[in-house]
Amino acid sequence: QVQLVESGGGLVQPGGSLRLSCAASGSIFRLYTMAWYRQAPGKQRELVAGITREGTINYAESVKGRFTISRDNAKNSVYLQMNSLKYEDTAVYYCNAEVLVDILRRYWGQGTQVTVSS
Numbered sequence: 001q002v003q004l005v006e007s008g009g010g011l012v013q014p015g016g017s018l019r020l021s022c023a024a025s026g027s028i029f030r031l032y033t034m035a036w037y038r039q040a041p042g043k044q045r046e047l048v049a050g051i052t053r054e055g056t057i058n059y060a061e062s063v064k065g066r067f068t069i070s071r072d073n074a075k076n077s078v079y080l081q082m083n084s085l086k087y088e089d090t091a092v093y094y095c096n097a098e099v100l101v102d103i104l105r106r107y108w109g110q111g112t113q114v115t116v117s118s
Contacts (some may be wrong), residue, residue: 004097005023008020012115016085020079024076024099030099035097036050048063049095051071051078066083073095082114
């Protein structure tokens with residue numbers, strides 16, 4: 001069993017910053033790609049940023065230059081530094097990880113709310 005626990009969401013004004021964290025725990029042999037997704041009300045879940053175990057990164061066009069994803073393999077954790085937040089960044093943010101347990105599986109966190117409002 002693998003658990004992903006996110007933290008760091010909250011309410012922030014436009015232009016502000018937040019840092020999300022996600023820690024994986026449980027029967028983990030190895031973590032591969034870790035990513036952040038988000039889902040706004042009435043919209044589909046979308047990829048925000050992903051990072052491979054080796055450190056290859058990709059971002060959604062809408063967050064390039066504002067968000068930074070990073071990971072700490074020793075801590076089985078992934079982070080998302082969000083700067084210059086906009087109203088349209090309001091969503092529930094989900095951590096996702098590819099985990100080698102017995103086979104390669106994908107796991108999701110429970111989500112953390114990010115609200116950008118004045």
